[in-house]
Amino acid sequence: MPEGPELHLASLFVNRMCEGLVFTGAVEKSEVNKNPEVPFCCDAYIIKAQSRGKEVILTLTPFKNDGDSKRKVGKQTQHPMDVVFRFGMSGFFRFTSEDDLPKHAHLRFYTNERPRRVLSFEDTRRFGSWQANGTWQKDRGPCVMFEYESFRENVLSNLSDKAFDKPICEALLNQKYFNGIGNYLRAEILFRLQIPPFVKARTVLEGIELKNEDKKEIKKTTDTAGKKGVKVETPDLLSLCHTVPLEVVKLGENGYKPAKAEYSVLQAWMQCYCVDGMNSLSDHNGRTIWFKGDPGPMVPKGAKSRKHKWKIQKDHDYTDSKKAKKTHTESIAIEKPAKKKDNIKVKKESATSKAQGGSKKQKKDTKRVSKEPADENTKSKKQGKRSSKVPPRTGTNKIKGQHVEEVIKTKRNSVTCKESATKAKPQRRSSGTRGGRSR
DNA sequence: CGTCCACGTCTAC
DNA sequence: TAGACCTGGACGG
Incomplete structure:
Protein backbone atom coordinates (compact mmCIF):
# COMPACT_ATOMS: atom_id res chain seq x y z
CA MET A 1 0.00 0.00 0.00
CA PRO A 2 2.34 2.71 1.00
CA GLU A 3 3.99 4.85 -1.62
CA GLY A 4 3.47 8.55 -2.03
CA PRO A 5 -0.12 8.35 -3.28
CA GLU A 6 -1.23 6.06 -0.49
CA LEU A 7 0.33 8.28 2.12
CA HIS A 8 -1.52 11.22 0.68
CA LEU A 9 -4.77 9.31 0.51
CA ALA A 10 -4.22 8.36 4.12
CA SER A 11 -4.01 12.03 5.04
CA LEU A 12 -7.20 12.77 3.12
CA PHE A 13 -8.83 9.87 4.87
CA VAL A 14 -7.86 11.10 8.29
CA ASN A 15 -9.09 14.59 7.57
CA ARG A 16 -12.37 13.34 6.24
CA MET A 17 -13.06 10.89 9.02
CA CYS A 18 -11.95 13.18 11.81
CA GLU A 19 -13.66 16.29 10.63
CA GLY A 20 -15.76 17.69 13.42
CA LEU A 21 -14.69 14.99 15.84
CA VAL A 22 -13.20 15.61 19.23
CA PHE A 23 -10.61 13.23 20.61
CA THR A 24 -9.70 12.79 24.20
CA GLY A 25 -7.30 11.21 26.63
CA ALA A 26 -3.90 9.75 25.97
CA VAL A 27 -2.49 8.37 22.77
CA GLU A 28 -2.08 4.65 23.23
CA LYS A 29 0.69 2.50 21.89
CA SER A 30 0.59 -1.26 21.65
CA GLU A 31 3.11 -3.00 23.77
CA VAL A 32 4.78 -4.99 21.09
CA ASN A 33 5.62 -1.97 19.06
CA LYS A 34 9.07 -0.58 19.61
CA ASN A 35 8.38 2.93 18.44
CA PRO A 36 8.39 5.63 21.11
CA GLU A 37 5.40 6.56 23.17
CA VAL A 38 3.52 9.63 22.11
CA PRO A 39 3.36 11.70 25.27
CA PHE A 40 0.24 13.57 24.43
CA CYS A 41 -2.82 13.73 26.61
CA CYS A 42 -5.62 16.16 26.45
CA ASP A 43 -9.26 16.35 27.44
CA ALA A 44 -10.24 17.54 24.03
CA TYR A 45 -8.27 17.79 20.84
CA ILE A 46 -8.72 17.58 17.14
CA ILE A 47 -6.65 15.78 14.52
CA LYS A 48 -5.50 17.07 11.18
CA ALA A 49 -3.25 15.35 8.67
CA GLN A 50 -0.91 16.33 5.89
CA SER A 51 1.47 14.40 3.69
CA ARG A 52 4.75 14.96 1.95
CA GLY A 53 6.28 12.24 -0.16
CA LYS A 54 6.31 9.08 1.89
CA GLU A 55 5.52 10.72 5.20
CA VAL A 56 2.37 11.84 6.98
CA ILE A 57 2.12 14.26 9.87
CA LEU A 58 -0.80 14.21 12.25
CA THR A 59 -1.26 17.42 14.15
CA LEU A 60 -3.00 17.04 17.48
CA THR A 61 -4.47 20.35 18.53
CA PRO A 62 -5.99 20.93 21.95
CA PHE A 63 -9.55 22.03 21.57
CA LYS A 64 -10.97 25.04 23.33
CA ASN A 65 -13.28 23.61 25.80
CA ASP A 66 -13.86 26.90 27.49
CA GLY A 67 -16.05 27.08 30.47
CA ASP A 68 -14.80 24.21 32.51
CA SER A 69 -11.65 22.24 32.11
CA LYS A 70 -9.73 25.32 32.78
CA ARG A 71 -8.25 24.17 35.94
CA LYS A 72 -6.74 20.92 35.00
CA VAL A 73 -4.08 22.63 33.12
CA GLY A 74 -1.21 21.48 35.19
CA LYS A 75 0.21 18.75 33.07
CA GLN A 76 -2.00 18.89 30.11
CA THR A 77 -0.40 19.38 26.81
CA GLN A 78 -1.54 22.76 25.78
CA HIS A 79 0.28 23.08 22.55
CA PRO A 80 -0.35 21.22 19.37
CA MET A 81 1.82 18.22 18.76
CA ASP A 82 2.99 16.91 15.42
CA VAL A 83 3.48 13.19 15.02
CA VAL A 84 5.31 12.07 11.87
CA PHE A 85 4.60 8.69 10.39
CA ARG A 86 6.45 6.55 7.92
CA PHE A 87 4.42 3.58 6.79
CA GLY A 88 7.01 0.92 6.13
CA MET A 89 5.59 -1.88 4.02
CA SER A 90 2.21 -2.21 5.61
CA GLY A 91 1.16 0.87 7.50
CA PHE A 92 -2.14 2.72 7.14
CA PHE A 93 -4.78 4.50 9.14
CA ARG A 94 -8.13 3.12 10.02
CA PHE A 95 -11.11 4.45 11.87
CA THR A 96 -13.29 1.97 13.71
CA SER A 97 -15.38 1.48 16.74
CA GLU A 98 -13.49 0.53 19.81
CA ASP A 99 -14.85 -2.97 19.68
CA ASP A 100 -13.56 -3.49 16.21
CA LEU A 101 -10.06 -2.43 16.98
CA PRO A 102 -7.99 -4.28 14.45
CA LYS A 103 -5.15 -6.54 15.20
CA HIS A 104 -1.95 -4.64 14.65
CA ALA A 105 -3.43 -1.31 15.61
CA HIS A 106 -0.23 0.02 17.07
CA LEU A 107 -1.06 3.60 17.83
CA ARG A 108 -4.54 4.73 18.81
CA PHE A 109 -6.42 7.97 19.20
CA TYR A 110 -9.80 7.86 20.95
CA THR A 111 -12.83 10.02 20.38
CA ASN A 112 -14.84 11.45 23.22
CA GLU A 113 -18.03 9.81 22.04
CA ARG A 114 -20.23 7.46 23.90
CA PRO A 115 -19.14 4.24 22.43
CA ARG A 116 -15.68 5.43 21.69
CA ARG A 117 -14.28 5.26 18.23
CA VAL A 118 -10.65 4.99 17.38
CA LEU A 119 -8.31 6.30 14.78
CA SER A 120 -5.53 3.76 14.63
CA PHE A 121 -2.27 3.37 12.86
CA GLU A 122 -2.30 -0.20 11.71
CA ASP A 123 0.90 -1.87 10.68
CA THR A 124 1.09 -5.60 10.33
CA ARG A 125 4.79 -5.92 9.74
CA ARG A 126 5.81 -3.12 12.04
CA PHE A 127 8.32 -1.63 9.68
CA GLY A 128 6.47 1.62 10.04
CA SER A 129 7.58 4.28 12.45
CA TRP A 130 6.40 7.42 14.11
CA GLN A 131 7.94 10.20 16.09
CA ALA A 132 6.27 12.61 18.45
CA ASN A 133 7.18 16.24 17.96
CA GLY A 134 8.59 15.16 14.67
CA THR A 135 9.21 16.99 11.45
CA TRP A 136 9.62 16.01 7.85
CA GLN A 137 12.69 13.87 7.74
CA LYS A 138 15.81 15.74 6.88
CA ASP A 139 17.40 14.30 3.81
CA ARG A 140 14.13 13.53 2.15
CA GLY A 141 13.59 15.64 -0.91
CA PRO A 142 10.55 17.62 -1.97
CA CYS A 143 7.33 15.71 -2.59
CA VAL A 144 7.05 14.51 -6.16
CA MET A 145 3.32 15.20 -6.11
CA PHE A 146 2.92 18.46 -4.26
CA GLU A 147 6.26 20.19 -4.49
CA SER A 353 22.75 -17.12 -16.28
CA LYS A 354 20.92 -19.70 -14.37
CA ALA A 355 23.79 -22.01 -14.91
CA GLN A 356 26.38 -19.56 -13.85
CA GLY A 357 24.83 -19.85 -10.50
CA GLY A 358 26.41 -16.83 -9.04
CA SER A 359 23.25 -15.75 -7.38
CA LYS A 360 24.67 -14.33 -4.25
CA LYS A 361 21.57 -12.42 -3.63
CA GLN A 362 19.39 -15.42 -3.39
CA LYS A 363 17.35 -14.07 -0.61
CA LYS A 364 17.19 -11.16 1.60
CA ASP A 365 14.82 -10.54 4.27
CA THR A 366 14.59 -14.15 5.21
CA LYS A 367 16.97 -14.83 7.91
CA ARG A 368 14.56 -16.48 10.16
CA VAL A 369 16.15 -18.98 12.40
CA SER A 370 12.95 -20.01 13.93
CA LYS A 371 13.23 -17.36 16.45
CA GLU A 372 10.21 -17.50 18.57
CA PRO A 373 7.64 -15.00 17.55
CA ALA A 374 8.66 -12.81 20.40
CA ASP A 375 5.56 -10.97 19.65
CA GLU A 376 2.59 -11.47 21.72
CA ASN A 377 3.94 -14.19 23.81
CA THR A 378 5.30 -12.01 26.45
CA LYS A 379 2.90 -13.61 28.76
CA SER A 380 2.89 -10.85 31.22
CA LYS A 381 -0.30 -12.07 32.61
CA LYS A 382 -0.25 -9.85 35.58
CA GLN A 383 -1.87 -7.01 33.83
CA GLY A 384 -2.16 -4.93 36.93
CA LYS A 385 -4.42 -2.25 35.87
CA ARG A 386 -7.44 -2.49 38.02
CA SER A 387 -8.59 0.76 36.69
CA SER A 388 -12.28 0.20 36.87
CA LYS A 389 -13.24 0.41 33.26
CA VAL A 390 -11.67 -2.09 31.04
CA PRO A 391 -13.95 -2.08 28.09
CA PRO A 392 -15.13 -5.44 26.91
CA ARG A 393 -12.86 -5.99 24.05
CA THR A 394 -10.88 -9.05 23.33
CA GLY A 395 -13.79 -11.28 23.88
CA THR A 396 -15.71 -9.73 21.09
CA ASN A 397 -12.92 -9.99 18.67
CA LYS A 398 -14.37 -11.98 15.88
CA ILE A 399 -11.98 -11.12 13.23
CA LYS A 400 -11.16 -14.45 11.86
CA GLY A 401 -10.84 -16.78 14.64
CA GLN A 402 -7.24 -17.71 14.56
CA HIS A 403 -5.54 -14.56 15.54
CA VAL A 404 -7.09 -13.31 18.64
CA GLU A 405 -4.02 -13.07 20.64
CA GLU A 406 -1.59 -10.62 19.30
CA VAL A 407 -4.23 -8.04 19.19
CA ILE A 408 -4.79 -5.92 22.15
CA LYS A 409 -2.11 -5.02 24.47
CA THR A 410 -2.17 -1.55 25.52
CA LYS A 411 0.26 -0.14 27.82
CA ARG A 412 -1.76 2.14 29.84
CA ASN A 413 0.61 3.65 32.27
CA SER A 414 2.78 5.29 29.70
CA VAL A 415 1.42 8.73 29.96
CA THR A 416 0.06 9.43 33.33
CA CYS A 417 -3.06 11.10 32.29
CA LYS A 418 -5.78 8.66 32.50
CA GLU A 419 -9.06 9.55 33.93
CA SER A 420 -8.73 13.16 33.17
CA ALA A 421 -12.14 13.35 31.67
CA THR A 422 -13.83 11.78 34.58
CA LYS A 423 -12.53 13.25 37.72
CA ALA A 424 -9.70 15.55 37.11
CA LYS A 425 -7.71 13.86 39.77
CA PRO A 426 -4.68 15.92 40.51
CA GLN A 427 -2.41 13.22 39.50
CA ARG A 428 -0.51 11.24 41.98
CA ARG A 429 3.12 11.75 41.27
CA SER A 430 3.67 8.36 42.70
CA SER A 431 7.20 7.16 42.85
CA GLY A 432 9.15 9.98 41.55
CA THR A 433 10.75 8.35 38.59
CA ARG A 434 8.49 8.95 35.72
CA GLY A 435 5.47 10.20 37.43
CA GLY A 436 5.66 13.78 36.39
CA ARG A 437 5.35 13.45 32.70
CA SER A 438 4.63 17.02 32.01
CA ARG A 439 4.46 17.86 28.43
C1' DC B 1 4.38 -28.53 6.85
C1' DG B 2 8.31 -25.30 4.54
C1' DT B 3 9.97 -21.76 1.16
C1' DC B 4 9.45 -17.52 -1.21
C1' DC B 5 7.65 -13.18 -1.60
C1' DA B 6 5.72 -8.46 -0.36
C1' DC B 7 3.91 -1.07 -1.70
C1' DG B 8 10.67 0.41 3.03
C1' DT B 9 13.85 1.94 5.41
C1' DC B 10 18.03 1.48 8.73
C1' DT B 11 22.93 0.08 10.72
C1' DA B 12 26.60 -2.24 10.84
C1' DC B 13 30.61 -5.08 9.09
C1' DT C 1 26.29 -4.49 0.01
C1' DA C 2 24.56 -7.73 3.30
C1' DG C 3 21.47 -8.34 6.87
C1' DA C 4 17.74 -6.89 10.29
C1' DC C 5 13.38 -5.75 11.27
C1' DC C 6 8.26 -8.35 10.97
C1' DT C 7 3.70 -10.83 9.63
C1' DG C 8 1.16 -13.41 6.52
C1' DG C 9 -0.47 -14.99 1.89
C1' DA C 10 0.55 -18.07 -2.04
C1' DC C 11 2.27 -22.07 -3.43
C1' DG C 12 4.90 -26.69 -3.36
C1' DG C 13 5.57 -31.28 -1.30
Missing part, protein backbone atom coordinates in the same frame (compact mmCIF):
# COMPACT_ATOMS: atom_id res chain seq x y z
CA TYR A 148 6.83 19.51 -8.11
CA GLU A 149 8.90 22.50 -9.06
CA SER A 150 11.37 22.16 -6.23
CA PHE A 151 11.48 18.41 -6.77
CA ARG A 152 12.56 18.99 -10.34
CA GLU A 153 15.03 21.59 -9.36
CA ASN A 154 16.50 19.40 -6.67
CA VAL A 155 17.18 16.62 -9.14
CA LEU A 156 18.42 18.65 -12.05
CA SER A 157 20.76 20.79 -10.02
CA ASN A 158 22.41 17.82 -8.35
CA LEU A 159 23.14 15.52 -11.22
CA SER A 160 26.75 15.27 -10.19
CA ASP A 161 25.70 13.40 -7.07
CA LYS A 162 26.90 9.85 -7.12
CA ALA A 163 23.35 8.80 -6.43
CA PHE A 164 22.90 9.21 -10.16
CA ASP A 165 25.72 6.83 -10.98
CA LYS A 166 23.25 4.08 -10.32
CA PRO A 167 20.75 2.60 -12.71
CA ILE A 168 17.73 4.79 -13.09
CA CYS A 169 15.44 2.22 -11.50
CA GLU A 170 17.52 2.33 -8.33
CA ALA A 171 17.96 6.08 -8.27
CA LEU A 172 14.19 6.43 -8.40
CA LEU A 173 13.94 4.82 -4.98
CA ASN A 174 16.29 7.37 -3.45
CA GLN A 175 14.02 9.45 -1.27
CA LYS A 176 16.51 12.26 -1.15
CA TYR A 177 15.55 12.99 -4.72
CA PHE A 178 12.32 11.11 -5.34
CA ASN A 179 10.33 11.44 -2.17
CA GLY A 180 7.18 9.45 -2.74
CA ILE A 181 8.34 7.04 -5.41
CA GLY A 182 8.35 3.37 -4.49
CA ASN A 183 8.64 0.04 -6.15
CA TYR A 184 5.45 -0.03 -8.14
CA LEU A 185 5.67 3.60 -9.18
CA ARG A 186 9.19 3.30 -10.53
CA ALA A 187 8.07 0.45 -12.72
CA GLU A 188 5.00 2.28 -13.97
CA ILE A 189 6.91 5.47 -14.65
CA LEU A 190 9.76 3.87 -16.57
CA PHE A 191 7.31 1.74 -18.46
CA ARG A 192 5.43 4.74 -19.76
CA LEU A 193 8.53 6.07 -21.42
CA GLN A 194 9.96 2.70 -22.26
CA ILE A 195 13.15 3.59 -20.46
CA PRO A 196 15.23 0.50 -19.74
CA PRO A 197 15.55 0.23 -15.97
CA PHE A 198 19.27 -0.45 -15.89
CA VAL A 199 20.45 2.57 -17.79
CA LYS A 200 22.59 4.94 -15.78
CA ALA A 201 20.40 7.51 -14.12
CA ARG A 202 22.52 10.49 -15.03
CA THR A 203 22.35 9.57 -18.66
CA VAL A 204 18.59 9.59 -18.61
CA LEU A 205 18.31 12.77 -16.58
CA GLU A 206 20.88 14.77 -18.50
CA GLY A 207 18.80 14.11 -21.53
CA ILE A 208 15.87 15.67 -19.76
CA GLU A 209 17.71 18.77 -18.88
CA LEU A 210 18.52 19.40 -22.47
CA LYS A 211 15.16 18.46 -23.62
CA ASN A 212 13.71 20.90 -21.21
CA GLU A 213 15.52 23.76 -22.80
CA ASP A 214 14.43 22.60 -26.15
CA LYS A 215 10.94 22.72 -24.96
CA LYS A 216 11.19 26.25 -23.87
CA GLU A 217 12.57 27.17 -27.19
CA ILE A 218 9.84 25.41 -28.98
CA LYS A 219 7.21 26.93 -26.85
CA LYS A 220 8.55 30.36 -27.37
CA THR A 221 8.75 30.10 -31.07
CA THR A 222 5.64 28.17 -31.75
CA ASP A 223 3.35 29.55 -29.18
CA THR A 224 2.28 32.34 -31.36
CA ALA A 225 1.90 30.09 -34.29
CA GLY A 226 -0.24 27.05 -33.70
CA LYS A 227 -0.63 26.30 -30.03
CA LYS A 228 -2.51 23.22 -30.84
CA GLY A 229 -0.16 21.04 -32.70
CA VAL A 230 2.79 21.73 -30.49
CA LYS A 231 1.41 20.46 -27.26
CA VAL A 232 2.08 16.91 -28.22
CA GLU A 233 5.54 17.01 -26.70
CA THR A 234 6.00 13.82 -24.73
CA PRO A 235 6.36 14.30 -21.00
CA ASP A 236 9.77 13.69 -19.55
CA LEU A 237 10.69 11.34 -16.75
CA LEU A 238 10.49 13.96 -14.04
CA SER A 239 7.06 15.09 -15.04
CA LEU A 240 5.87 11.50 -14.95
CA CYS A 241 7.26 11.23 -11.43
CA HIS A 242 4.65 13.86 -10.70
CA THR A 243 1.66 12.89 -12.83
CA VAL A 244 1.74 9.13 -12.43
CA PRO A 245 1.43 9.24 -8.63
CA LEU A 246 -1.32 11.80 -9.01
CA GLU A 247 -3.21 9.37 -11.18
CA VAL A 248 -3.19 6.97 -8.29
CA VAL A 249 -4.42 9.65 -5.94
CA LYS A 250 -7.28 10.26 -8.28
CA LEU A 251 -8.10 6.59 -8.35
CA GLY A 252 -8.24 6.53 -4.62
CA GLU A 253 -10.36 9.58 -4.28
CA ASN A 254 -12.99 8.03 -6.40
CA GLY A 255 -12.30 4.63 -5.07
CA TYR A 256 -12.93 4.76 -1.42
CA LYS A 257 -15.56 7.33 -1.13
CA PRO A 258 -18.28 4.82 -1.76
CA ALA A 259 -16.19 2.23 -0.05
CA LYS A 260 -15.24 0.86 -3.37
CA ALA A 261 -12.82 -1.94 -3.69
CA GLU A 262 -9.79 0.14 -4.10
CA TYR A 263 -8.02 -3.12 -4.23
CA SER A 264 -8.52 -4.25 -7.76
CA VAL A 265 -8.85 -0.71 -8.96
CA LEU A 266 -5.17 -0.20 -8.49
CA GLN A 267 -4.37 -3.55 -9.98
CA ALA A 268 -6.42 -2.73 -12.99
CA TRP A 269 -4.53 0.51 -13.30
CA MET A 270 -1.13 -1.12 -13.32
CA GLN A 271 0.38 -1.45 -16.74
CA CYS A 272 3.64 -3.06 -15.77
CA TYR A 273 4.16 -3.88 -12.11
CA CYS A 274 3.25 -7.51 -11.53
CA VAL A 275 1.53 -7.61 -14.88
CA ASP A 276 1.50 -10.81 -16.79
CA GLY A 277 3.83 -10.73 -19.72
CA MET A 278 6.23 -8.19 -18.26
CA ASN A 279 9.79 -8.96 -17.34
CA SER A 280 11.25 -8.71 -13.89
CA LEU A 281 14.69 -8.74 -12.33
CA SER A 282 16.04 -8.05 -8.92
CA ASP A 283 18.09 -4.89 -8.71
CA HIS A 284 21.31 -4.38 -6.75
CA ASN A 285 19.34 -4.05 -3.56
CA GLY A 286 17.39 -7.19 -4.11
CA ARG A 287 14.21 -5.39 -5.03
CA THR A 288 12.21 -6.57 -7.95
CA ILE A 289 11.97 -4.20 -10.88
CA TRP A 290 9.27 -4.84 -13.46
CA PHE A 291 9.75 -3.68 -17.00
CA LYS A 292 9.13 -4.44 -20.61
CA GLY A 293 11.73 -5.21 -23.19
CA ASP A 294 15.37 -4.33 -22.85
CA PRO A 295 16.67 -4.22 -19.26
CA GLY A 296 19.59 -1.97 -20.14
CA PRO A 297 23.32 -2.36 -19.58
CA MET A 298 23.72 -2.13 -15.80
CA VAL A 299 21.91 -5.31 -14.88
CA PRO A 300 23.32 -6.89 -11.71
CA LYS A 301 25.17 -10.10 -12.23
CA GLY A 302 23.04 -13.05 -11.53
CA ALA A 303 19.87 -11.06 -11.28
CA LYS A 304 16.92 -13.33 -11.28
CA SER A 305 13.48 -12.82 -12.56
CA ARG A 306 10.63 -12.95 -10.16
CA LYS A 307 7.05 -13.67 -10.34
CA HIS A 308 4.49 -12.73 -7.90
CA LYS A 309 0.97 -11.65 -7.76
CA TRP A 310 0.50 -8.57 -5.77
CA LYS A 311 -2.12 -9.55 -3.38
CA ILE A 312 -2.55 -6.41 -1.40
CA GLN A 313 -3.53 -7.03 2.14
CA LYS A 314 -7.24 -7.33 1.96
CA ASP A 315 -9.05 -4.34 0.79
CA HIS A 316 -8.75 -1.64 3.32
CA ASP A 317 -12.18 -0.31 3.15
CA TYR A 318 -10.58 1.98 5.64
CA THR A 319 -13.67 3.74 6.70
CA ASP A 320 -15.35 1.90 9.41
CA SER A 321 -16.11 -1.40 10.93
CA LYS A 322 -17.85 -3.74 8.65
CA LYS A 323 -19.59 -2.33 5.80
CA ALA A 324 -18.07 -2.92 2.49
CA LYS A 325 -17.32 -6.41 3.59
CA LYS A 326 -16.50 -8.31 0.53
CA THR A 327 -19.46 -8.23 -1.71
CA HIS A 328 -17.85 -5.78 -4.01
CA THR A 329 -14.71 -7.68 -4.62
CA GLU A 330 -16.34 -10.05 -6.94
CA SER A 331 -17.96 -7.50 -9.07
CA ILE A 332 -14.73 -5.83 -9.73
CA ALA A 333 -12.49 -8.78 -9.67
CA ILE A 334 -14.11 -9.77 -12.86
CA GLU A 335 -12.81 -6.86 -14.75
CA LYS A 336 -9.34 -8.14 -15.08
CA PRO A 337 -10.13 -11.74 -14.65
CA ALA A 338 -7.04 -13.79 -14.78
CA LYS A 339 -4.83 -10.95 -15.61
CA LYS A 340 -1.86 -12.33 -13.82
CA LYS A 341 -1.27 -15.87 -14.56
CA ASP A 342 2.01 -17.27 -15.48
CA ASN A 343 4.82 -15.03 -16.23
CA ILE A 344 7.31 -15.64 -18.87
CA LYS A 345 10.17 -13.72 -17.54
CA VAL A 346 13.32 -12.73 -19.24
CA LYS A 347 13.99 -15.66 -21.38
CA LYS A 348 17.67 -15.21 -21.58
CA GLU A 349 17.83 -15.96 -17.93
CA SER A 350 16.60 -19.46 -17.89
CA ALA A 351 19.20 -20.79 -20.19
CA THR A 352 22.40 -19.03 -19.45
